[in-house]
Amino acid sequence: MTATTRAALRSPALRLAALTALAVLAIVLYLFTDLPTRWEYALDIRTRTIAGMVIAAAAVGVSTVLFQTITANRILTPGIMGFDAVFLAIQVVVAFAIGPALLVSAPPLASWTVELVLMAGSIVLLYWWLFLRRRLDLHVIVLAGLVLGVLFRSVTSFLQRLLDPDTFAIVQNLAFASFTSIDRELLLPTGLLVALAIASLWPLRRALDVLSLGETTAISLGVEHRRTVMHVVVVVAALVAASTALVGPVTFFGLIVANLAYGAVGHRHLRSIPAAIAIGAVALVGGQLILDRVLGFSTELPVVIEFAGGLFFIILVLTGKAR
Secondary structure, rough: OOOOHHHHOHHHHHHHHHHHHHHHHHHHHHHOOOOOOOOOHHHHHHHHHHHHHHHHHHHHHHHHHHHHHHOOOOOOHHHHHHHHHHHHHHHHHHHOOHHHHHHHHHHHHHHHHHHHHHHHHHHHHHHHHHHHOOOOOOOHHHHHHHHHHHHHHHHHHHHHHHHHHHHHHHHHHHOOOOOOOOOOOHHHHHHHHHHHHHHOOHHHHHHHHHHOOHHHHHHHHOHHHHHHHHHHHHHHHHHHHHHHHHHHOOOOHHHHHHHHHHHOOOHHHHHHHHHHHHHHHHHHHHHHHHHHOOEEEEEEEHHHHHHHHHHHHHHHHHHOOOO
C-alpha cells in the first residue's frame, strides 16, 4: 500500500463518504431483501420503519454531539442527563391524574404535540433560568441536570407503584423505545422539526468548533458564548423531545454514535454531525436487518443498543476517555 493510498484512507472526508455509502447500503438491503409475495405491503411497512429510524438516528446523534460540545465531556448525553426522564414523568403523571384512557385513545398527533411542547419547554426553561437569568457556570448546570434527572426518575418510580396493574403495564410499554411500531402520521412533522433544528445550526458551524475549546477560549476568540450555548440547548431540547415522542427514550444510543463519529472523522462539526447521523442509521437499520433476517426476532433492537451502550459507557470511563 502506497503512502498516497494510506493518506487517502485516513482522510476524514473519505471516511464520511464511506459511512454514508454504508448507511445507504443498509437501507437498500433492509428494503429489498426477502420480500414476500405481497411485496407492496411489506415495502410500505419497511419504508415507514426506515424513515423512523433515520429520523431518530439524526435527532439522537446530532443532539448528543451538540450536548457534548457545550459540556466538553464525551460521556454526558441528554439521555444520561435525564432529558428522557421528563417524557416518562409526563406519561406517569397523566396516567396517575387522569387515567390510562387518555394515553391510549388520544390522537397520535395531539399526543406528540403535547409531549413535544412539555418536554422541550421544560428543558429550555430550566436551562434559560439557570444559565441566563441566574448566570451559573455551565458545569453547575450540568450537575443540576443530573440531580433533576434522578429526581424525575425517583418521582416517576414512586408514582408507578401507586398505579393499578393495567395502567402500570400501559406506562411501562411507553418507557421502552420501539423502532418498528412508529405511527406514520408522526413521521412528517417529526422529520420537518428535526430537519429545521439541524438546519438552524448552519450559521453556527464555525462557532461550534470554537465552542468545543472551552468557554474562556471561545469568548476570547469572539464567540458570544451564552447566546450560542442557549441556541444549542434549544436545538438539543427540540431534537430529544421529537425523537423521544416518536420512538421512545433511548439512553445510551447517542453515546455510541457520537464517540464512533469522533473516532472516524474527528471533532469538526461539519464532519462529526453527518458522521453521527450515518453511523446511527447503520446501527439502527443494520441492527434491525440482522435481528429480522438472521436472528428471527429473537430480541428487541433497543435492548441490544442499551446493553452495548452501557458497556461502551463503562469502557470510556475505565480507559479515561471521558473528556
